[in-house]
Amino acid sequence: MKFWRFLLILATLFATSYLLHLPVFGPSISISSAGDILFVVGIVMFLPAIAAMMQAQRVFMGIRYVFRLLFTRDGKTMYPTYSDYVFAKTTDKETTFFKELFVASAILLIIGIVLSTITYMNMV
Numbered sequence: 001m002k003f004w005r006f007l008l009i010l011a012t013l014f015a016t017s018y019l020l021h022l023p024v025f026g027p028s029i030s031i032s033s034a035g036d037i038l039f040v041v042g043i044v045m046f047l048p049a050i051a052a053m054m055q056a057q058r059v060f061m062g063i064r065y066v067f068r069l070l071f072t073r074d075g076k077t078m079y080p081t082y083s084d085y086v087f088a089k090t091t092d093k094e095t096t097f098f099k100e101l102f103v104a105s106a107i108l109l110i111i112g113i114v115l116s117t118i119t120y121m122n123m124v
Contacts, residue, residue: 001096001103010104017041017108035115042109049102061086 017037025033051057065085068075079085 001100005097006100006104009100010107013041013045013104013108031115032119035112035119037112038108039112039116042105042107042112045101045105046109049098049105052098053102058090061089 017034020041021029021033021037024037062082065079065082068079068085079088
């Protein structure tokens with residue numbers, strides 16, 4: 001995991017949270033509004049990061065292969081079998097970007113939950 005890229009992702013998520021906070025809650029920041037916005041940005045980035053880390057895009061390879069065969073003229077000549085298509089489309093590039101995005105969004109998610117819990121405890 002690259003530390004500087006992680007900090008850049010985390011700073012970008014915090015900046016996105018602030019920019020989303022302005023039109024929704026206005027310029028005044030409270031614990032409740034900060035918790036809400038951080039939770040929303042955290043969950044919106046957390047779920048795709050999980051999907052990318054699990055390589056969920058491979059599920060749709062079969063569908064793309066069938067559509068290529070049906071709607072293109074050179075589909076069968078380029079990839080005679082499904083295994084040829086999978087071999088051509090899979091790359092073994094190991095990147096840590098999604099791990100860094102996962103950790104950064106999890107941090108925002110946890111901060112949002114903690115701030116919302118603090119707000120709830122003060123209301124009760």
